[in-house]
Amino acid sequence: MHDIRAIRDNPDAFEAALNRRGLTGLTAQILSLDEARRARIAAAETAQAAQNKASKDVGAAKARGDDAEFERLRALVAQTKADIARQQAEAADLDGQLRDLLLGIPNLPLPQVPDGRDEDDNVELRRWGTPATPDFTPREHFEIAGVIPGMDFQTGAKLSGSRFVVLKGAVARIHRALAQFMLDLHVDQHGLEETWTPVLVLEDMMLGTGQLPKFGEDSYKTREGYWLIPTAEVTLTNTVHGDLLDQTALPRRMVAHSQCFRSEAGSAGRDTTGMLRQHQFEKVEMVSITDAETGLAEHDRMTRCAEAVLEALELPYRTIVLCTGDMGAGARITHDLEVWLPGQNRYREISSVSYCGDYQGRRMNARYRPTGGGKPEFVHTLNGSGLAVGRALIAVLENGQQADGSVTLPAVLHRYLGGATRLTAEGALD
Secondary structure, eight states, X not given: OOOXXXXXXXXXXXXXXXXXXXXXXXXHHHHHHHXXXXXXXXXXXXXXXXXXXXXXXXXXXXXXTOHHHHHHHHHHHHHHHHHHHHHHHHHHHHHHHHXXXXXXXXXXXXXXXXXXXXXXXXXXXXXXXXXXXXXSOOOOGGGSTTTGGGEEHHHHHHHHOSSOOEEOHHHHHHXXXXXXXXXXXXXXXXXXXXXXXOSEEOHHHHHHHTOTTTTGGGSEEOTTXXXXXXXXXXXXXXXXXXXXXXXXXXXXXXXXXXXXXXXXXXXXXXXXSTTSSOSEEEEEEEEEEEOTTTHHHHHHHHHHHHHHHHHHTTXXXXXXXXXXXXXXXXXXXXEEEEEEETTTTEEEEEEEEEEOTTHHHXXXXXXXXXXXXXXXXXXXXXXXXXXXXXXXXXXXXXXXXXXXXXXXXXXXXXXXXXXXXXXXXXXXXX
């Protein structure tokens, strides 16, 4: 959410930033609503002052025995009272319109974010690892012989419909091992606090992190009014919803492994085979709550935390910075990590790490007291996948596949798999 005072003070800069997002004309609409709202508030205050004076005069007229003046003033008080109520109601309506408009406007990109319309305009920052060049044609994850017995899309569809899968046996154990490894790495080496949170949240929590009101169709809502989280970013970030923190307690770094739910409303026809894009999936999510001074440094740190997971799993990847047209609505800057998938012969997203500035802090009314004194400021927030577990499973299976249909597993997973080093072509751990 945006600060209306900042927009009033520098409307040209705000409009220019929105133009980079491909949005035009919103600043004039905002200022028009704001001006009308403030005019109603001022009119109500003027009328209130007139009412207060008339109320005193009523008493004086009655004391003098001036019945005519008494009746005139009493009628004036009633009329003024109705006028105040009307002006206040109009101000409240305009305030609601302004709030709804501001809630739906995306965050402003930082100057260093490249301009662009879509993913073709993203800019690569670096690469790690070299994709293997096997002497056979790599298969996609769901086509690998050793994977087929443990990745059951038919039963998933029978239970829940399309875009669901049932994992079994060795494949399910590898999936679990990946999540456990990621948590251990982030807690033991990166200093994040392991956190377990609900997957059902109140609507205010979805508003707080920006999933609502604009992107409600991408999430699931229960009949009771709860929302299923699309990522633990929602719950971890909202742990400070409405709080006033001490700056000395920042940054607050958290990590959670959770089920996630997305309707994929905007992805009809995309990635319909395999488990790359599911309605229910698991992620290990990182969130940092910090202050204005350290937010960007924290973004670089969080990116490195996610990169470290891929490097430990020996998975080639590249890090890109998203352009203004491809960046999520809540972000000021986003780094995407794209892992190499031999079966698709391309890099695919496995993590997005975003710095949101005070955009979410303002929506949540989450603030901190500066150490040096002064009025409270809104917290700055960051979030990033560390990593998407299902996509990590896909990458491990595809990059480790062998010509005979077996899969060589990364060394860091061996201790989580009872010492097993490979998935056999028959679908067993060995």
